Amino acid sequence: MPPQTATHVLRCVYCGKVQETADRMFRCTQCSELLEAVYPEWASAPPEFALRLKEIWRERRGSSLPENASGVWRFRELLPRVERQHIVTMCEGNTPLVPLKKAARELHLPNLLVKHQGMNPTGSFKDTGISAAITMAKAEGFSWVCCASTGNTSASVAAYAARAEMKSIVLLPAGQVAAGKLAQALEYGANVLQLRTDFDGCLRVLHEVVRKFSAYLLNSLNPYRLEGQKTVAFELMEQLDWQVPEHVIVPGGNLGNSSALGKGFMELRDLGLIQSLPKISIIQAAGANPLVRTMRENGGTELIRVTPETRATAIRIGNPASWRKAVNVLKSSGGACEEVSEKEIAQAKAELGAEGIGCEPASAATLAGLKKLVAAGFVKSADKVVLVLTGHMLKDVDYMKQLPGQSLLGPMEADGDAVIRTLEQIYARH
Ligand SMILES: *Cc1c(COP(=O)(O)O)cnc(C)c1O
Numbered sequence: 001m002p003p004q005t006a007t008h009v010l011r012c013v014y015c016g017k018v019q020e021t022a023d024r025m026f027r028c029t030q031c032s033e034l035l036e037a038v039y040p041e042w043a044s045a046p047p048e049f050a051l052r053l054k055e056i057w058r059e060r061r062g063s064s065l066p067e068n069a070s071g072v073w074r075f076r077e078l079l080p081r082v083e084r085q086h087i088v089t090m091c092e093g094n095t096p097l098v099p100l101k102k103a104a105r106e107l108h109l110p111n112l113l114v115k116h117q118g119m120n121p122t123g124s125f126k127d128t129g130i131s132a133a134i135t136m137a138k139a140e141g142f143s144w145v146c147c148a149s150t151g152n153t154s155a156s157v158a159a160y161a162a163r164a165e166m167k168s169i170v171l172l173p174a175g176q177v178a179a180g181k182l183a184q185a186l187e188y189g190a191n192v193l194q195l196r197t198d199f200d201g202c203l204r205v206l207h208e209v210v211r212k213f214s215a216y217l218l219n220s221l222n223p224y225r226l227e228g229q230k231t232v233a234f235e236l237m238e239q240l241d242w243q244v245p246e247h248v249i250v251p252g253g254n255l256g257n258s259s260a261l262g263k264g265f266m267e268l269r270d271l272g273l274i275q276s277l278p279k280i281s282i283i284q285a286a287g288a289n290p291l292v293r294t295m296r297e298n299g300g301t302e303l304i305r306v307t308p309e310t311r312a313t314a315i316r317i318g319n320p321a322s323w324r325k326a327v328n329v330l331k332s333s334g335g336a337c338e339e340v341s342e343k344e345i346a347q348a349k350a351e352l353g354a355e356g357i358g359c360e361p362a363s364a365a366t367l368a369g370l371k372k373l374v375a376a377g378f379v380k381s382a383d384k385v386v387l388v389l390t391g392h393m394l395k396d397v398d399y400m401k402q403l404p405g406q407s408l409l410g411p412m413e414a415d416g417d418a419v420i421r422t423l424e425q426i427y428a429r430h
């Protein structure tokens with residue numbers, strides 16, 4: 001029998017030092033860089049181990065046990081070992097993979113799909129990561145969890161903490177969080193503190209807090225967040241019948257998501273479940289483009305911080321924690337790192353909306369970036385392309401009001417003829 005979840009150690013992404021456990025900050029004890037979970041036992045696993053996984057995972061899909069119904073824990077052979085009773089899950093993952101039509105025609109990409117992570121329990125991909133990390137917090141006996149957030153992490157932390165009967169602290173940049181996300185954190189009963197700073201400032205303050213206050217850190221510096229988030233690669237490959245797409249495109253903020261996605265694909269390849277990697281490309285807003293600048297100006301050796309400004313608030317980050325991991329993913333997979341303007345994001349979001357696919361501005365950056373990658377010849381017509389849509393449209397409805405091509409008509413007479421006349425006028429114009 002293959003192992004049920006794996007024994008892991010934590011390895012520094014920079015100096016390679018291996019440690020069994022980490023302190024509350026999840027930093028390397030030697031060089032202070034981030035850690036990642038690795039599983040030494042996989043190296044000695046018999047070849048049947050990997051082959052049987054596809055079958056085991058498929059069988060679990062029909063099961064109603066919480067640990068099988070979860071799109072994270074269904075893949076537990078490739079996750080840290082935990083006891084069943086500690087698993088905190090709300091059936092996260094299990095998100096749809098939907099083909100685009102209009103955009104596919106316009107870009108001459110017949111194989112263009114979106115993986116809609118906004119269909120998670122709290123409306124963003126963060127749930128897959130929080131399910132994994134809060135499970136570790138529970139296993140370690142914590143009763144408080146905390147995060148700094150641009151909004152979605154706080155919504156997810158608040159909800160999962162409530163499920164786990166834990167208390168949560170969320171630090172938000174005052175006045176910079178979309179209303180839907182704030183409403184969620186409050187609804188789920190988090191202790192919400194707005195600070196007069198940006199996201200990067202909130203994370204800095206959180207470090208101070210955790211040093212003195214016993215709360216488990218749920219930001220994506222926490223390597224277990226990424227273990228949950230990497231399962232999107234497993235689920236996506238299942239949905240594609242294990243045929244590797246040429247391209248997967250994600251938005252990049254703090255760069256945990258792109259790092260996790262890359263880690264998931266690399267593990268599948270190393271275990272022999274897939275034979276090659278997709279090119280994983282990362283798209284940033286031009287006003288919050290530290291990774292784009294870092295790649296362009298020094299090839300990924302030293303982070304160039306920026307003061308971030310974008311209306312895509314989920315990626316309004318100038319000092320991304322997981323930049324080294326993301327550079328590694330770009331280099332290993334051969335992906336591109338591109339930036340898009342506010343106008344390009346808004347246009348892409350309107351186009352997705354016009355296909356019945358609602359998402360956050362940050363998510364729409366993927367389609368905007370794809371257009372550039374097609375124009376540059378990096379993405380070709382025969383390629384299969386998956387855009388990862390990271391968050392749900394209803395998170396940020398204020399943004400929608402300013403989109404191009406929206407038409408709210410009236411108020412007008414409550415009269416059938418008036419309605420028909422209005423429609424005739426509009427269509428006469430076309
Ligand atoms: C968090 C988030 C991002 C950015 O992900 P990172 O892991 O910080 O790069 C993008 N889009 C949405 C909707 C998010 O919630």
Ligand SMILES: [Zn+2]
Nearest residue numbers: 012015028031
């Ligand atoms: Zn180190």
